[in-house]
Amino acid sequence: MSKEKEGLSVDAFEYAAPQNLQDAVALLAEASDEARPLAGGTDLITQMKENRHSPALVVDVKKIPELNVLSYEAGLHIGAAVSCTQIAEFEPVRVHYPALAEACALIGSYQIQNRATLGGNFCNAAPSADAVPPAVSYGATLVIAGPGGRREIPSEDFFVGPGQTVLEKGEVLVEIVLPPPPPHSGAAYLRFIPREEMDIAVAGVGSFVQLSPDTRTCEQARIVLAAVAPTPVRAKEAEAFLAGQSLDDTTIAQAGELASQAASPISDVRGSAAYRIELVKVLTRRTLGKALERAKGEAS
Amino acid sequence: MAEYSVIGTSLAKVDAPERVTGKATYGADLDLPGMLWAKLVRSPHAHARIKHIDTSRAKALPGVKAVITAHDLPSLPKGATAPLVGEVSIDMSAIREIVMASDKVRYHGQVVAAVAATDPFIAEEAAGLVDVDYEPLPVVEDVLQAMQPDAPLVHEDLHTLEEATQERSDQPSNVSTHMVYTRGDVEAGFTVADAVVEKTYTTQMVHQGYLEPQACAARVEPNGRVTLWTSAQGHFTVRTQLVTLLGLPASQLKVVPMEIGGGFGGKALALFEPTAIVLAQKTSRPVKLVVSREEVLRATGPGAPAVITVKAGATKDGKITALTTTMRYDAGAFPGSPVARGLLVGLAPYKLDNMVAEGFDVLTNKPRVQAYRAPGGTPAAFAVEALMDALADEIGVDPLTFRQKNAAEEGDTLPLGMPLNRIGLTEMLKQIETHPCWTTPLEGPHRGRGLALGYWIGGSFTSSAEVKINPDATASIFVGTVDLTGTRTTISQMVADELQLDPQDITITVGDTDSAPFADLSGGSRITYTMSAAAHQASQDVLTQLKERAAEKLKVSVDEVEYQAKRFRAKNDTRNEVSLSELARESVAWGSGPIIGKGSTTRMQPAHAYAAHVADVEIDPETGKVTILRYTCFQDVGKAINPTQVEGQIQGGAVQGIGWALNEEYIFDNGELKNASLLDYRCPVALDLPMIETVLTEVPASEGPYGLRGVGEVPIVPPGAALANAIYRATGTRLYELPMNPERIFWATRGNGTNGSPGTNGSGGA
Amino acid sequence: MKQAIELNVNGEPHAALVDTRETLLDTLRYKLGHMGPKEGCGNGNCGACTVVLNGAVVNACLVFAVEAAGADVTTVEGVAAEGTLHPVQQAFIEHGALQCGFCTPGFIMSAKALLERNPNPSEPEIRLAISGNLCRCTGYDKIVRAIQAASQALSQTA
């Protein structure tokens, strides 16, 4: 084992827990060495123990009020430090964004969900992040604050590569905003893991469909794939194919085939590339089916 | 047989209260004043020559008190051994290399140095500052490749031992031992068969998965004696090994057993204790060594994988006519795989008139395997029981009937030669016939039911117990066997019944090597079995002493004294009596003297344990994932001293076997373990499982006061084949490789590859 | 780098000087003497270190001690009230839900938290609630039964 991988020890660092956003941004922007925000720590602390990250400064963002917002008015606002448990239990999320509630309840165990945040799930930028595909499929926007002020970006443009995002030095993710779901829409997220719990997705698919007012055809679809590319990816060909189609077994199966073409997985200890491609087809079919039911109001 | 009031009841674990309140003290819970923290330096290569180790940078770090390498351990003559249990001994020169490599590392993560520092962070940093210069060597990872003549040699000077002749091969080789057992005429047997099936089965390296990482602490006392605290399966065994390894006389070493957070065979060897002691000696301060989960998985010694070929023939009426098997077990980097046990376990359920059983103990650049619950049994039973299922299918006999027609019985000879004493296999199979888990139709698509047998030769070896009567007419038991499976409770139950005491009036202590009577290590399903004899003896000894005192008081001869309900009476005059309380009180009064009973047993005959598991599964045909719908374990336990504990043993063992069958495996890349975490080494979680039903058969064992058999090992044996056979009935596809994870099933059911995914080892591995 | 923190453990105030690298688990065990929570993996995978932090079960191995400044922590040592075992602890003993016991402190915390948010959980709900806790000895059967029994015992007293 090289030094980078050895044991469970963390390199020395300084810890700060600012009470407001300005201070957090200032601390992060002015740090001379590597500095990192800390939310639930379920990714960062593990990575620090494995010496995959050795920040000299850790800025705990859990005390910042803006990052603890959880409200539903003209859309859903989720502060970046809100825990997955809080999200999954928030009534408006369960009612209007069930796919997000389900994904938040999938992450690790209860112990993990009580710490883990949606902000951390985004910022960690693991291709396998479970809460990202449903959030992206609902059309989420990310609000970012930095030394240069605030900016908003579409959630799907956030990722650059495994563990890499568009965040610049000193920037903090403030909140994730989901638009109100349009009428006759529905979404679902499913992942495949070998066990029933406590596994990282071998593949995951989040699907969102919006139907025509008569619910006969699909007006718009968004399909987001997890763990099958360097970043979460949208299966745009499949989405384009579905627009204007009636959703039946045949079109759904075709969408699955098309979605799998957007996947460019690797083989690793969790599964081979070939298997992941097959899983994308299955999960796309299953999530589209469930999203369709929800859009028609047949399932919760 | 006598009537018991405590034996046979599910007395709550006597030591449970301290465990549910967090008060029980395990190895890592020890905090000694002035204690240093040790950290091990491990090899980043699976095979390399150590050219040079420079410890100067590590030593210079403030807070570092000592850095040691293999040179700081006493040297050992090659081939130095120490007894492990019974007649089994271990090569201590190999253990020394595992403790700390001297000239060559033979697996990834092998220890090359150790540091002791004032806090764990400094120790960790110092470990990173030990500079080791390696010359990497070619790695051999696969057991079949290792057997090729041109394979890289794990040991340049190792020559194959031919077990029958005790001769060594001329050429060095990675095969450390070759063994063959034959009986009858297999050619003739195959000729008369109506069907013959031959298949090769593969299993992967797995880990015992005990939840507590190894932990120990050592302190040199002012008089120079060493005290060692360790959570190992046998503190006397650890002491014996340390005597050889460190050249310390046994009298200079006190080993204190800590509570142990699971072992399953993996905590029998003294792999960390020598380092803690040498560091304590060097620094004159207490030193604690706790390994991380990653180290546990990488390099503590997992369970052995195997490649097993089985060929068997049967006539149409369902009789096996011949069987041959070749079992190749991977020992890792030093000899000692459980291949002989594999041959025994695989074949023991059957009457075999014509048989050839061949075994190879093979070395690779992987961690040296250690025992894992019924060592060697699970791979063997996976192969044999899956093949038997296929053979039964081939001749059109149902799998249960096929087993019944060929089941071994008392008087039959086991494959490795020993005759069977009383066993309950036939009775157990009879119970399956009418049990709902077998008779209830399994409806619905993609579902199937599988059956498989298991066997374990119960362990024996030395156990001792002392029983004392306290002045308040209660009893204290003192033993030297570590409690892994609830033996404190079962021993207490036995003594309670023997002395007719309330279990509340009994305490039991596991003593250290200075104070407790000698005992071999805990493992191999031997403790409850052998302790039953030792505790019985000690209790009888106590009763004899008490009766002698009573006789004196009652003025009758000893034979005329009977004991009942805490009173000793003259048989012919029941009013002439003295209470246990009175005798107990007097035992500490002047002149009378304490009452201490002793019991010890060394060589009991084996109490053979048989099991059968029935599994119902459903497969998701689109992903290959298995859901277990129902799982039932039948087992001949002889006599269940504590039914709840027996069930717990069976359920725990079965679930370990289920994990091995479905998801657990070591994934290597050039000798480096790629899934060294409990996230990617997938032990079953609660949601993966149904309730595990247990059905106990009680056919008393031939020896021992209560007829009990060891129960802990055999439940891990059948799950691989029970699930493989169920998956076959659900999908029409037979799997020949464990684990049968979703991806492997996915490709196998699509006829892709032999049973793996394209290119990789079923789970990727890139 | 050291920081002074104060926190309540099982209702008692404590102060400790902690290294920023220390986890809450390290501090509880080695600074405050609460050896009940165990380290089985140090990575959030086994649940042996489960404690309640400000009302929610967490893996103490994945919280820095400095994050717990000012917090209320309950460990397994704080579950029995004045010497009386909690119904979950009682049920674990009666139903043989532990063997080696190393996982038990974590399971007790998860089970207690489950019954507080859902007094009558179904078997799948119980299995889900304890899926962040590994047990290698029992196969979970008796743990699930113990939690079912504790749920009944609690509903009778309630």
Ligand SMILES: Cc1cc2nc3c(=O)[nH]c(=O)nc-3n(C[C@H](O)[C@H](O)[C@H](O)COP(=O)(O)OP(=O)(O)OC[C@H]3O[C@@H](n4cnc5c(N)ncnc54)[C@H](O)[C@@H]3O)c2cc1C
């Ligand atoms: C045992 C276990 C199981 C897990 N299972 C799953 C699973 O099933 N599915 C899944 O998706 N994940 C899983 N994870 C990963 C992890 O829990 C999630 O990714 C979680 O959402 C991360 O959130 P966090 O708040 O803990 O992030 P942290 O660890 O606090 O942060 C993660 C990263 O984001 C950065 N960051 C955090 N907040 C901000 C911010 N506001 N602005 C800028 N950067 C920020 C940090 O610097 C860090 O680099 C698991 C982890 C563990 C330990």
Ligand code: FES
């Ligand atoms: S030690 Fe914290 S989860 Fe395993």
Ligand code: FES
């Ligand atoms: S009782 Fe040993 S790990 Fe659960």
